[in-house]
Amino acid sequence: MSGQSTRRTVLKGAALAGAAGLGVAACSTESNVGHAQNPTPTAPVALGAPDEVPVGGARLYREQRLLVHCPAQGQYKAFSAQCTHAGCVLDKIENNEGNCPCHGSRFDVTTGKALQGPATVPLPEVPVRVENGKLIAGPKA
DSSP: OHHHHHHHHHHHHHHHHHHHHHHHHHHHTSOSSOOOSSSSOSSOEEEEOGGGSOBTSEEEEGGGTEEEEBSSTTOOEEEEOBOTTTOOBOOEEETTEEEOTTTOOEEETTTOOEEESSOOSOOOEEOEEEETTEEEESSOO
16 A cells, blocks of 8 residues: 555645646746736726827827827827737837837837737737727727
């Protein structure tokens, strides 16, 4: 019986080590800066006045995890501001590029395209519109 007992102990130890390894792997890809399960809004989000987004530029709404680009007066495109690599929220926009502070990924704020890795997937586009003088991102209510 001592052989069975030893085998069980070894198998139990291997199972615990495997479970611990999975926990570490899962945590290592999460952001320390607000990783959200859904990178795009599931309900309408009011962002403020449309003129807060410069024509030809973009504005980062970090708390809402969104960025909005204004290619021409009265036209808007919105993207998730959550990096597609590990879920960190972009921290700034420079030269029409969104910057991820966690691993250095950079995104074109006019298209959402990943410009510099480790991210390779573009930022998801989010519907955006002007309603009652305010920018509203996300699906219609």
